[in-house]
Amino acid sequence: MPCSVRYSGSEVLMQRSKLSLALVSVIVAGMAVPLLADTRTDAREQVEFGINVAQRGLWREAIYRWEKATELDPKYAAAFNDLAIAYEHEGQLDKARKAYEKAIALDPNNANIRQNYDLFKEINDRAVQPKEK
Amino acid sequence: MTGRSSRKRNSTGVALALAGALVAAALAAACGSEMYEVPVETPIPAKLDITPFQRVLVAGFVTGGTEDVDTNQETVRLLRSQLRTKSELRVIDADPLQLVEVAQEQNKAATATPEPAAAEGPSVRSTSAQDSSAATVLPPKIKDEKDLEPYDRLFANTAYWKRIGEEYQNPLIVTGSVLFVPRTSSGLVTRETEVYDGLGRRSVIPQRVYMERKGFMLRPKFVFIDGRTGATISSLQRREEALYNVQNETPALSTYFELMDRIVPDFLGTLSTQKIKGTRVLLK
Numbered sequence: 001m002p003c004s005v006r007y008s009g010s011e012v013l014m015q016r017s018k019l020s021l022a023l024v025s026v027i028v029a030g031m032a033v034p035l036l037a038d039t040r041t042d043a044r045e046q047v048e049f050g051i052n053v054a055q056r057g058l059w060r061e062a063i064y065r066w067e068k069a070t071e072l073d074p075k076y077a078a079a080f081n082d083l084a085i086a087y088e089h090e091g092q093l094d095k096a097r098k099a100y101e102k103a104i105a106l107d108p109n110n111a112n113i114r115q116n117y118d119l120f121k122e123i124n125d126r127a128v129q130p131k132e133k
Numbered sequence: 134m135t136g137r138s139s140r141k142r143n144s145t146g147v148a149l150a151l152a153g154a155l156v157a158a159a160l161a162a163a164c165g166s167e168m169y170e171v172p173v174e175t176p177i178p179a180k181l182d183i184t185p186f187q188r189v190l191v192a193g194f195v196t197g198g199t200e201d202v203d204t205n206q207e208t209v210r211l212l213r214s215q216l217r218t219k220s221e222l223r224v225i226d227a228d229p230l231q232l233v234e235v236a237q238e239q240n241k242a243a244t245a246t247p248e249p250a251a252a253e254g255p256s257v258r259s260t261s262a263q264d265s266s267a268a269t270v271l272p273p274k275i276k277d278e279k280d281l282e283p284y285d286r287l288f289a290n291t292a293y294w295k296r297i298g299e300e301y302q303n304p305l306i307v308t309g310s311v312l313f314v315p316r317t318s319s320g321l322v323t324r325e326t327e328v329y330d331g332l333g334r335r336s337v338i339p340q341r342v343y344m345e346r347k348g349f350m351l352r353p354k355f356v357f358i359d360g361r362t363g364a365t366i367s368s369l370q371r372r373e374e375a376l377y378n379v380q381n382e383t384p385a386l387s388t389y390f391e392l393m394d395r396i397v398p399d400f401l402g403t404l405s406t407q408k409i410k411g412t413r414v415l416l417k
Contacts, residue, residue, distance in 0.1 A: 055171060078417055088175050088413070126402075
């Protein structure tokens with residue numbers, strides 16, 4: 001014998017309203033996520049483009065892209081790391097230090113960022129060494 | 134019952150191993166695709182503002198120590214060639230000044246005539262700052278740092294350096310002192326020794342051995358003088374030494390260049406922008 005469950009009219013109505021509520025919340029959440037995702041995707045695209053041009057030696061264009069990425073997503077540690085490297089390459093050591101510090105603050109456990117920063121500090125210390133008189 | 138539990142344990146182990154492998158693979162894939170090593174060249178600006186100068190005169194040095202190397206001639210030659218290729222300043226070619234003799238003459242003149250003599254040129258006339266300590270004896274042969282010290286007054290003689298500056302149309306003047314002295318040392322040093330075991334396998338172990346070593350110590354002091362005023366702008370002092378096994382007959386001149394190789398980047402960093410090469414990791 002097949003087993004079947006029968007609902008009364010009011011039960012069916014309740015079930016439907018629950019379903020529509022769930023649907024509405026899914027739609028609302030679905031609309032919010034793409035907004036966030038779009039920003040993140042845009043920032044990621046800028047970072048990728050920056051990497052591409054930096055590898056070809058176009059560091060100024062890379063700086064423009066990575067600055068844009070950090071504006072789009074101010075919590076994007078990798079973008080700050082890349083921006084710091086570009087500043088370093090262009091001799092803008094103060095800006096490089098600030099960008100590295102931001103990257104480390106956002107992702108303190110990232111060994112690559114730390115290594116980049118340590119190497120930068122070595123050079124920066126040499127550059128700001130007081131003159132021997 | 135026992136068979137069932139062991140099977141269960143086995144399947145849990147397999148699942149854990151699989152999960153671990155998956156996580157590792159995912160991490161490796163993630164890291165591998167999101168890291169890009171790039172070469173960078175960080176420019177370090179010159180420590181000295183050389184914008185008022187278009188030319189540089191490496192004038193000469195007060196030198197002491199070994200006579201195996203003409204330290205004055207070699208230092209002048211090396212610094213000029215480095216500045217020609219690695220700085221924007223035009224290098225003036227002139228015979229190196231024999232500054233030990235210049236200092237001796239200045240000292241003699243100051244001792245003989247306390248008042249500035251009208252007959253003497255500015256090359257032997259001292260400034261008032263120098264007159265106060267003019268009586269100091271300058272050792273004719275410089276063997277160590279103590280002998281070199283009294284010669285430092287020469288670099289404060291602004292009248293003399295101003296005259297040199299005028300002669301060469303107000304360049305930046307590089308001068309100073311260089312001490313290049315033999316050194317010997319004996320004591321325990323750590324050496325790596327090759328060892329072979331019974332099966333012929335090679336390994337390297339550190340071993341403390343007593344050794345007698347000899348070599349040289351190089352202590353240059355570069356003084357940068359404004360040729361327009363004769364005043365010292367800045368100075369840079371370094372000290373390096375190289376010691377070799379006593380049986381190793383390394384010529385003095387090659388040790389001199391080995392030690393100068395370590396010092397020259399700092400010297401150039403004072404006068405011109407240096408680019409430091411390295412690598413960094415870009416992240417996605």
